Amino acid sequence: MQEDLYHLSSRFWAKTFAADLMAGISYKPVLHHLLDVAAAAQSLLQAKPGLLRRLSARYGVPEDRLMLVLAFLAGLHDLGKISRCFQIKWPEIWPEDELGPLVPVAGRSHWRNTALLLRDPSIAPLLTGLFPSVKPAYLQSQMAPLIAAIAGHHGVPPPPDDMKRDACNDPDLGPQLIPIAAHVAGELARILKPEPLEGLKDNSTFKALSWPVAGLITLADWVGSDAAFFGPQEPDMGAEDYWPLALEAAGKAVREKGLCPPAAFAAPDLARVAPAAAIAPRPLQQAAAELPLSGAPALVILEDTAGAGKTEAALVLAARMLAEGMGEGVFMALPTMATANAMYGRLAPVYRQFFEDGSSPSLVLAHGQAALSQVFRASTAQATPASGDPGGDDQPVSAFCASWLADSRRKSLLADVGAATIDQAFLAVLRKKHLALRQAGLASHVLIVDEAHCFDAYMGKELEHLLELHAMLGGSAIVLSATLAEAQKTAMLKAFAKGLGLRTPQGLDAGADPAGVPYPLITRLDAGTVTRTAPGTDPRLHREVAVRRAASREAVMQEALEAARQGAAVAIICNAVDPAIRMFEALREAGGVPVDLFHARMAQVDRQAIEAEVLSRFGKDAPQERRAGRILVATQVIEQSLDLDFDLILTDLAPVDLLIQRAGRLWRHMPQRPLETRPFDAPTLVVLSADPDEVADAKWGVDVLQQAAFTYRRPAVVWRTARHLFGRGRIVSPADMRPLIEAVYNAASWDDVPEPLHQAQQMAEGEEQGNRQLAKFNLAKPAEGYTGLQDQLSSDEEIGTRLGEATLTLRIARMRDGKLVPLAEPGGPGPDAMAEAWALSALSCRKAILTRQGRDAPPPPDAAEEKRRAAARETLRRSWPEFEASIVIAILEEDGHLDAGPDYSRSLSYSRSHGLINGAARE
Structure with a gap:
C-alpha cells in the first residue's frame, strides 16, 4: 500500500x-x-x-x-x-x-x-x-x-x-x-x-x-x-x-542570491567604522563604542544635540551588535527621500567595515524614487554579478548591489546594509500583502531609526508596532533623536518589551521628573532591564542661540535682506510651500541679493538639481564666496539631516522640537567657519509669530502666519513653544533641551494655556486620538499572530504609511510634433531611459492644489485642441504600466501654464525655479 x-x-x-x-x-x-x-x-x-x-x-x-x-x-x-x-x-x-x-x-x-x-x-x-x-x-x-x-x-x-x-x-x-x-x-x-x-x-x-x-x-x-x-x-x-x-x-x-550574509568584523571600533570621528570622538560616540551588550535583542535610544555625531555613534553601536550576533546586517530608516539619499552617500564609503575584510556585502537605497538617485544609479549600474567575486579591491564602484535587490523594494530589506525612508520599514507592519517577506528581511538587521521626534501620532503608533514585531523576530533596534519627549521614549520601550514577551521590564519606571532626566542620554533595554547612561556633553557643542520674535513677513524679509547685504548666509524657513514661493518672489523683486528657493513641490529632475546646488552653496565644504550674501527660502526639506550651515535663520513658528532642529542649521561648521569669519557676534533664530501674551480668540497666530498657521494642528503646543522660547530669549544647548521639550509637550495639564485655545486643543487631541485609532486599524497586531491578518489585506497603494490630505502624482509633459514627451530629457535611447525621464518629470502634491479654481485662469483649449491633447494622453498612458494609470499628465505650455486636463484647475503653472503653483492660492 x-x-x-x-x-x-x-x-x-x-x-x-x-x-x-x-x-x-x-x-x-x-x-x-x-x-x-x-x-x-x-x-x-x-x-x-x-x-x-x-x-x-x-x-x-x-x-x-x-x-x-x-x-x-x-x-x-x-x-x-x-x-x-x-x-x-x-x-x-x-x-x-x-x-x-x-x-x-x-x-x-x-x-x-x-x-x-x-x-x-x-x-x-x-x-x-x-x-x-x-x-x-x-x-x-x-x-x-x-x-x-x-x-x-x-x-x-x-x-x-x-x-x-x-x-x-x-x-x-x-x-x-x-x-x-x-x-x-x-x-x-x-x-x-x-x-x-x-x-x-x-x-x-x-x-x-x-x-x-x-x-x-x-x-x-x-x-x-x-x-x-x-x-x-x-x-x-x-x-x-x-x-x-x-x-x-x-x-x-x-x-x-546574496542571502548568505558575510561574517561580521569581530572587534569594530570608531576608528574602523567612523575614522574621522575617531580622531576626536564626541562623548556620545565614545559611550556607544563602550556600551555593554548582552547579545540578546536590545533597543537603544540615543539622544543628543545636533552635531554630536549621533549617526557615527549609531553605526559603531550597530557594528558591535553585529559582532555580538545581534544581527546580520544594518537597515537605516530616515524620515524623507532626501535624507535617505544623503545617508546612502555616507554609508557607501564605510559599510564594508561592518564585515570581515574581503567580504562582499550589498548596499541598497530603498524608497519610492530610489532609482532616480544619481548616487544609487551610479552604484548599481556597474554592479558585478553575485556569482563572481565583487568584493575585490579593484572593484570600481563604491557599493556592490546584486541586481535582484535593486529591482524590488519588497526584497530590498534583504540587502546586507540598506538606507531607506521609514516608510519601507513601516510596510512590514501595515496590513498589506507581502508584509511577511519584509519582516523576514528586517529580522536579520539592526534597525536604525533616525529623527524619531518628527513622527506624528499615526507614525508614532506605526513605530511602536514595528519595534514590538522586530523584538518578536529576534531583532535589535537603535533610535536617534535630538528632541524626544519622555512619553514617546516610554512608549517605544514598552512596545519593544512587549515583543520580547515582557510585561514591565525592570527599571522602566524610574519615577524621575521627565524634565530632570539627564541630557544627552543613552537609554538601553537589554536582557529585560532598562538602564540609562549619561555620556556627558562635549564643550565644543555648548552654545547659545538667541531667539527673538518677528511680527510680520515684511519684517522677516527686511531683516534677511539686511543680513545678506552684510555678507551673511541666510535661511528663511516657511511651514508651507505657497508662502515660501511668495517670499522668494518678494525678495527677488527687492533686488540686490541672490535668492534660492527649495521645496518639495518640484519635479524630481529640478528638485535634485536644486538640492545639489543648495548643498554646494551652504554645505560643509562650501567656499565662503559661494555662500556669503545669499538667501535660501525653503520649507521643512532642510529641517532634518541635510548638513547645512547658515549665519542667520528666520523661521515660521512651529513646535519647539522642530524649531530646535532648525536652529541646528545655525553656525554648524565652526572649524570651517570660526567666529571671526562670521558677520555676527552670535547665532540668532528669528521666529515669525503672534505675541503669546495677546491671545484674543482661537485664531491666534493666523493673522501673522496666514496659511502656515495651519501646518501644525496643535495650538497649545505651538503657543507654549512661543511663550517659553520668547520668555527665555535663547536656546542653550544642551542644557535647555530636556526642560524645553517637556515644558511644551506635558499633556498632564493644559491649565497654563489661554482659555480661547482650549477648545481648539481638545479638537487637536481628538484628531490625534483618531489618528492613533486609525493606525491601530491599519496595522498588523503582533500579539494576535499571523491569524490576526485574516481580514482582507490591501495592496501597497491602499493604506498609507503616513496620514495627510489626499495626494496625486503629476507628470509634466511637453507637446512635441504631436506627441507628449517628458519635461526631463532622456539620458539615452531606449525604453528604460524614457521611463526614467518620465519618473524624473514627476512630482507629488496635495490633490487640493490641482483642483482649486482661480478667477484669472486662462481659457481652456478649443475643442479641436482639447481632443488632440486627450488623444495624446491616451496614447501615452497605453505605453505605461497599469499601476501608473492614476498619474495626472500635465502639459506645460510655452507661457508656463499647465494643462492637467478638464478635471483640474486652469490656474496651474510650473517653472524650473518656482515649482508647481496654483494661481488661486494668491487670491
Whole structure:
C-alpha cells in the first residue's frame, strides 16, 4: 500500500518545466518541491546562525531542534497542491486508472487547501506532535497561527472559514486525496526527522512564533521555486535520493542570491567604522563604542544635540551588535527621500567595515524614487554579478548591489546594509500583502531609526508596532533623536518589551521628573532591564542661540535682506510651500541679493538639481564666496539631516522640537567657519509669530502666519513653544533641551494655556486620538499572530504609511510634433531611459492644489485642441504600466501654464525655479 501511495504521489505535480518536455521530465512532483523549500529554509537558517540563536533564545527551545521544525513547517507549505483545483491545470498526468476521471470542482486556491489538510486527523498529528507541552484540548486553537503562517505564504493567511472546514468531506480533497497528502507529509517528516519542542505551550508564544514562521516560509518558497537551481529530476526518485540534491541546490541558491550574509568584523571600533570621528570622538560616540551588550535583542535610544555625531555613534553601536550576533546586517530608516539619499552617500564609503575584510556585502537605497538617485544609479549600474567575486579591491564602484535587490523594494530589506525612508520599514507592519517577506528581511538587521521626534501620532503608533514585531523576530533596534519627549521614549520601550514577551521590564519606571532626566542620554533595554547612561556633553557643542520674535513677513524679509547685504548666509524657513514661493518672489523683486528657493513641490529632475546646488552653496565644504550674501527660502526639506550651515535663520513658528532642529542649521561648521569669519557676534533664530501674551480668540497666530498657521494642528503646543522660547530669549544647548521639550509637550495639564485655545486643543487631541485609532486599524497586531491578518489585506497603494490630505502624482509633459514627451530629457535611447525621464518629470502634491479654481485662469483649449491633447494622453498612458494609470499628465505650455486636463484647475503653472503653483492660492 505504501508503495502504491508513493507511486500515486509522484503523479501529483507542483512545478512544470516546459523546456524539458522533450526529455520526458516535464514536471516536479509535490514531494520534491516540498523538499526543495524545506532545504531552502534550512539553508537560510544555517546561513544566519545568529538569527537562529536569537529565535531559539526568544522561544526557549534548542537551536538544532528549532531549525528542523522550522524547515519541516516550511516544507508543508504547498501540501494543498494535492487537490483537484490545482491538478486540473495540467490534467494529462492525472492518475485516472487509480482515482478515476479528474472532474473539475469549484475549488479554492491550493494554498487554502493546505490549511484544511493540516487539520485533518491523518496529518495533524505530524504537526501537533511537535508541541507535546500543549494540552490536547487546546491543540487546534494553538496550532491555528502556525497553520495560517504555513498556508498563507502567498501574502495573505487563509480566511477563518478554512480553519473550520473538513477536508474529508470537501469535494476538492475528499477521501481519495487525503491519504496521498498524508503520505507526502509523512515522507517529509521521515526525511527531516523533526523532534518535539518541549518548551512551547503558551498561546501567546505560538502567536509570536507565527511571524518568523510566515516570513521564513515566504522567503524559502521564493528561493526553492527558482528553476535555475531546483531543476527537475525523475518524478519517481525516492525522497532519500532527492533530499541531498535539494540541500546542495539550496545551499547554492542561498549563496548566489546574496542571502548568505558575510561574517561580521569581530572587534569594530570608531576608528574602523567612523575614522574621522575617531580622531576626536564626541562623548556620545565614545559611550556607544563602550556600551555593554548582552547579545540578546536590545533597543537603544540615543539622544543628543545636533552635531554630536549621533549617526557615527549609531553605526559603531550597530557594528558591535553585529559582532555580538545581534544581527546580520544594518537597515537605516530616515524620515524623507532626501535624507535617505544623503545617508546612502555616507554609508557607501564605510559599510564594508561592518564585515570581515574581503567580504562582499550589498548596499541598497530603498524608497519610492530610489532609482532616480544619481548616487544609487551610479552604484548599481556597474554592479558585478553575485556569482563572481565583487568584493575585490579593484572593484570600481563604491557599493556592490546584486541586481535582484535593486529591482524590488519588497526584497530590498534583504540587502546586507540598506538606507531607506521609514516608510519601507513601516510596510512590514501595515496590513498589506507581502508584509511577511519584509519582516523576514528586517529580522536579520539592526534597525536604525533616525529623527524619531518628527513622527506624528499615526507614525508614532506605526513605530511602536514595528519595534514590538522586530523584538518578536529576534531583532535589535537603535533610535536617534535630538528632541524626544519622555512619553514617546516610554512608549517605544514598552512596545519593544512587549515583543520580547515582557510585561514591565525592570527599571522602566524610574519615577524621575521627565524634565530632570539627564541630557544627552543613552537609554538601553537589554536582557529585560532598562538602564540609562549619561555620556556627558562635549564643550565644543555648548552654545547659545538667541531667539527673538518677528511680527510680520515684511519684517522677516527686511531683516534677511539686511543680513545678506552684510555678507551673511541666510535661511528663511516657511511651514508651507505657497508662502515660501511668495517670499522668494518678494525678495527677488527687492533686488540686490541672490535668492534660492527649495521645496518639495518640484519635479524630481529640478528638485535634485536644486538640492545639489543648495548643498554646494551652504554645505560643509562650501567656499565662503559661494555662500556669503545669499538667501535660501525653503520649507521643512532642510529641517532634518541635510548638513547645512547658515549665519542667520528666520523661521515660521512651529513646535519647539522642530524649531530646535532648525536652529541646528545655525553656525554648524565652526572649524570651517570660526567666529571671526562670521558677520555676527552670535547665532540668532528669528521666529515669525503672534505675541503669546495677546491671545484674543482661537485664531491666534493666523493673522501673522496666514496659511502656515495651519501646518501644525496643535495650538497649545505651538503657543507654549512661543511663550517659553520668547520668555527665555535663547536656546542653550544642551542644557535647555530636556526642560524645553517637556515644558511644551506635558499633556498632564493644559491649565497654563489661554482659555480661547482650549477648545481648539481638545479638537487637536481628538484628531490625534483618531489618528492613533486609525493606525491601530491599519496595522498588523503582533500579539494576535499571523491569524490576526485574516481580514482582507490591501495592496501597497491602499493604506498609507503616513496620514495627510489626499495626494496625486503629476507628470509634466511637453507637446512635441504631436506627441507628449517628458519635461526631463532622456539620458539615452531606449525604453528604460524614457521611463526614467518620465519618473524624473514627476512630482507629488496635495490633490487640493490641482483642483482649486482661480478667477484669472486662462481659457481652456478649443475643442479641436482639447481632443488632440486627450488623444495624446491616451496614447501615452497605453505605453505605461497599469499601476501608473492614476498619474495626472500635465502639459506645460510655452507661457508656463499647465494643462492637467478638464478635471483640474486652469490656474496651474510650473517653472524650473518656482515649482508647481496654483494661481488661486494668491487670491
